[in-house]
Amino acid sequence: LALQLMNEILELEREEDREILRILREVTGRLRPLGAELASSLAALVEFDTLWARALTATRWRAHLPELLTADEEEARGIAIVEGRHPLLLEHVEAGAGPDVVIPFSLELFPDERALVISGPNTGGKTVFLKAMGLLPLLAQSGILPPVGAGTRLPVIRDVFADIGDEQSIAESLSTFSAHLANARQILEGAGPGTLVLMDEMGTGTDPAEGAALARALLETLVARGARSLVTSHLGAMKRLDAPGSGIVNASLLFDPDRIEPTYRFRKGRPGRSYGLAIARRLGFPGDVLDRAETYVDSGELEVETLLASLEAKERTLAEELARTEEAREESERLREELRRRTKALADRERSAEERAREDARRYLMEAREEVEAAIRELRDADDSARAERERDARSRVEAAARQQEEAALQTRSRRRKGRRGPAAAPSGDTARRHGAGIRVGDRARILGSGAKGVVRDVEGRRVSVEVGSLRFELDQGEVEPLPPVETPAERASRGGGGQVRVPEVAASSEVILLGLRVEEVELALGRALDGAVVGHLPQLRIVHGKGTGAVRSRVHELLRQDRRVREFRGGVHGEGGAGVTVAVLQ
The missing domain is CATH 3.30.1370.110 (Ribosomal Protein S8; Chain: A, domain 1)
Structure with missing residues (x-):
């Protein structure tokens, strides 16, 4: 019974497969006339998907569109990389599996600079820099925005030749040095204009003197053939190739000698120290062995290392001074902006105060003018019998209005003085005399606010009582100005007396x-x-x-x-x- 049931199940499965195949053939037959359209749609979807992926990647990398240079443009302008970063490091940071931050590098190679020799300590980032320099132009040529900043200029590269890492092989009987030589031979066969050569630890794996000689000859040949070359090396001889007209320039990745750790910051124009003995000392290598090793260092190499150490110390000091100067400049800019803001606010307040004072003066003038006009109209309308009474009443009203306007003007000036300055220092000399210091009863004086002239009738402390016609004003000494004792006939006539109000003469003109x-x-x-x-x-x-x-x-x-x-x-x-x-x- 079990065998029979199993056979039935197998038969049903075969029928199911035949039915699926029949349905697929039928559906495929219906869609066959639309095959070309479906293929085009699939290609468009793939294209859209890649564009979307590249856009997302460029956004995550904060990438900018670089300028791609032809061979002629590269020869005329050179290349420049602004804020370049290795894309894989960025991906590691994004995934949380790498460093917290990627240190960018900037590099500009002028048309006559064909080769770059990068030196510095181990684990300093030289190899990562080489790989980034190869990836950035290739990404751009592939339609992917590389992680670079604005202003980047990249060459259009025909071929890239790289010798990075150790390719020794027992199966092929290749040692480390033999593997490097095999790669170097292939590089020489294909290098030329439009090619990029990347070589790591150039000249190693054999006798240092012979390795340095071979590396120098190889690098100078690449420069002569017009290839763009970037190589790393610890050999002191390679650091001395940076000479005028050689087409070779030094660069380094910096190292913090105090903490004995790399900073990953790129510096063009200066070779770097290897710090091999210093790193070994930090890792706990026996001190007596290191002391003996330092005595064996070549004197020429030691002088170069000493010079580089001195340069690095001076650069650190200069960088610290520049940082302090920049902080001082920023603080100065902040203070200048604060002063500018306060000056503007003060000017706005003074302008507002001046406008308010002008408006107050306009209002006082119009009110006084209305009082005078009303008095004149009443005098004109009065008959001879009532004229004397009307004159006395009009004079009283005008005097009251004048006192009111003078007091309001004095209060306005006092408020403006308090708003402009604090307690003033005691005046001296001519200035003190000009502003009422030493004034005595009987002196002639001018009221500074209105220009009215009168006689000082009382002095009590800094308070001065000045009589102008039939009016008496209580003022501060700073608000009056002494006048010479002799008054002119016009002043005597205008001051008058006997309780009469003298209206200043006004010139009538059409x-x-x-x-x-x-x-x-x-x-x-x-x-x-x-x-x-x-x-x-x-x-x-x-x-x-x-x-x-x-x-x-x-x-x-x-x-x-x-x-x-x-x-x-x-x-x-x-x-x-x-x-x-x-x-x-x-x-």
Whole structure:
């Protein structure tokens, strides 16, 4: 029974396979006419997938599009790599399996620099640098943005020749040196313009003198053939090939001698020290053996090492000084920016205060003018019997308004002085005399804020009482200026006495020239002209403001509309000055 059941199961499985095959053939037959379209769609999907993968990789690498140079452009401009990084190191950092950060390198090789000899300690990153220099241009030529910064220029490479690592083989009877020679022979056969040669630990595996001689001859041959070559070496003879016109330049990967560990920072133009004995001492190698080894170091090599050590120490000191200088410069820039910001804020506050003071003065002037005009109208309307009483009442109102405006002006000036400066030092000499120091009762004085002149009636400490006409003002000594004892007839007439208010004489003119004034200066000049025209009973006032941008004219029209003494105004007609003139008709 079991055998029968197993046979039935096998038969059913064969029928299932036949049915699957029939369905596949049927479906394939239906799709066969669309084969070309399906193949094109698959190719497009593959292309989109690779583009998407390259875009994601470039974003993760923070890659920039390099400039690819033709052979002629490379000969004219050389190559440059900015902030280059090995892509596999970046992937290890991304996966958390490598170092915390990848140290980038920057390199520029000029057209006459065909070969680069990189030296430095073991585990310093020389081999990784060689591999990165080979990968970056190949990635770019493959359509993948390499991990480089902006401004990178890469050559278009025809062939890459590399001799990196130990390829000794027992099966092929190749020693380390034989393997290097075999690779070097192949490199010489194919090297030329448009090729990149990468050779690690050049000249090793045999007698150092012979290895150095062979490595030098090989490198000079590669330079002569126009190949771009990058080699690493610990041999002192290779570090001395950097001579003018040789086409060979030194470079190194730096090492921290204090911590005895590599920094992985690339430096062009200077060979590096191998630090072999120092690394051995750090790893716990017997000290007596190392001391004996140091006595065997060739004197010439020792001088070179000493010179390089001195250069490195000076470079570290210079780098520290530059860092401190940069910090000081940044601090200076910060302080300068802070000073600029505070200066601007102070200027804005002063401008606001000046605008508020100007607005206050404008308001005080308009209020005083209204009081005077009201008094004049009452005097004109009064008959002879009531005129004396009206005169006394008008005089009292004008005096009260004058005292109120003077007190408000003094308070405004006092607030502005307190906002601009702190407690002032005691004045001395002419300055002290000019600002009221030593003033006595009976002296003539001028009030600095208003220009009014009067006589000092009382002095108590720094408080000075100045009588101007029938008005008396209590002021600080810094707000008055002493005058000579002799007063002119005009001053004597203006000061007057007997409790009468003397109105300053105002020149009456039918024309006022505002040309050259700023907008904020227009109000005072126009107000004086209107005062004179009203006092002189002139029917109209011709205001010459010019055309310009129209700002002064707009301000004039605004003030005329606000002044109740002006019945109407119009622009000048032909013969009066046109648009540069406004004619105001007075009440």
